[in-house]
Amino acid sequence: MTSSPGWLSRYQRGQRQRVWLELRQVGSTLRGTGLGEEAQLVCDEMARRARQNIEVLVERLTEDGYRFHSNDDGQVPMLPHAPPTAGAAEYVQRLEDRFGAVPMTLSAWARIVGDVWFVGTHPSMPGLAGADPLVIELEGSLHEVPRWFVDVVDEEWDDWQERQAEDPDDEPFVLPVAPDHYHKNNTSGGGAYGFILPDGCVDGVFSWETDLPFVSYLNWVFSDGGFPRPPGDKDWWQLRRRLTKDLLPL
Template sequence: MTSSPDWLSRYESGQRDQVWHELRGLGSRVRESEWAGEAQLVCDEMARRARHNVEVLVERLSEDGYRFHTNDDEQAPVPAHIPPTPAASAYAAWLRQRFDAVPMTLLSWLRIVGDVWLVGTHPKWPTSAAADPLVIELEGARLPGEPMREYVEEEWAEWLDRRTDDPGTAGLFELPVAPDRLHKDNTSGGSPYGIVLPDDCADGMFTWETPMPFVSYLNWVFRNGGFPWSSGEQGQWDVRFRLAGDMLPL
C-alpha cells in the first residue's frame, strides 16, 4: 500500500468485510505500517458496536424475565455485563507485557466492552443454556482480587512446560475466555474457548469447535441473538428472532 487505506471511514460506511479482509491480509505487518493507529481505530469502533449489541441483548433478555446465573447446580445470579473497570487498562498492559503480541480486537474488547455472561434460563426457552450463550470474560471483573491474571499465569506456565516436555503436541497457547458450550449448560465438556496468543495481527483467532477470526465469531453470535447453537427446542426460534433484531454488524 502506498496511499492511506482509509479503513475507518470505509468501515463506518459499510465496507466492513473488505476492511477486515485487508487488515487480516497484512498479518503482523499491520503493526509495522504507518496505519497501525488507524487499524486500532477500526478495532475500537468494532468494540463500540459490539458493546451496543451486548447492552441491547441484556436489556431484551431482562425484559423477558431471563435469569442470568452460574453454570452449575446452584444457579447463583450473575451480572450479565460488567463494563471495563479502571483496572482494565492495566490488565491490557499486562497482557501485552506477558505475551508481547496481543490482537488489536482483543485489546479493544477488554478496554471498551468488558465482561459478558449470557448463561442463564429463559422463561419461554428452558434449554437456552444449551444454545451456547455468549460469554467473553477477559478481565474477570465479577471475581474478587486478580484471579484472571493468576489463572492466565498458571495456564501459560503449564503450556510452557508441555512445550518443553513434548513440543510436537503442545500446540498453540490459547488464552481462555469462556467455558465451552457443554460447560455453559452444566455438563461435562471440553476445553475452554480461547484466543490464540501471542498474535500481533489486527484480529485474533477465536478457538472453539471451529476456529475462526474473533470478529467473525462475534458476528455469527450476534446474528443469532447471542445464542448461536440450536438447542432443538420449539420455543427458541421466536426468542432468537426477536433478540437478533437490529444487531449491528461488526
C-alpha cells in the same frame, strides 16, 4: 502501503467484510506504524458496535424474564455485563508483558466492551441453557478470579513455552476467557474457549469448537441473538427474530 487505505471510513460506510479481509491479510506488519493506529480505530469501532448489541440483548432478555446466573447448581444471580474498569488498558498491557503481543480486537474488547456473561435460564425455553450463551471474561469483573486459576494459566504458559522450544509445531497456547458450552450448562465438558496467544495481528483467533477470527465468531453469535447453538424449542425462531432485530453487524 504508503498511504492510508481509509479503513475506518470504509468500515463505517458498510464495507466491513472487505476491510476485515485486508486487515487480516496484513497480519502483524502494522504494529508501530501509522496504519497500525488506523487499524486499531477500526477495532475500537467494532467494539463499540458489539457493546451496543450486548446492551440491547441484555435489555431484551431481561424483558423476557431471562435469569442470568452462575453455571452451577446454586444458580447465583449474575450481572450479564460489566463495563471495562479504569484499569482495562493496564490489564491489556499486563497480558502483553506476560504472553507477548495480543490482537487489536482483544485490546478493543477489553477497553470498550468489558466482560459478558449470558449464562442463564429462559422462563419458557429451557433449551436455551444449552445454546452456548455468549461469555467473554477478560478482566474478571463478573467473577472473582481465584488465585489458583491465575496460577494454573501461568503454569500452562510456562509449559507451553518449554514445549514450543522443543517442537515449534506444538498446539498453540489458548488464554481461557469462557467455559465451553457443556460447562455453561453445568455439565462436565471439554477445554475452555479463548484467544490463541501470542498474536500480533489485527483480528485475533478465537478458539472454541473450531478456530475462527474473533470478529467472525462475534458475528455468528450475534446473528443468533447471543446463543450460537440454537435449541430445538418450537418458539426459538420467534425469539431469535426479536433478539436479533436491528443488531449491528461487525
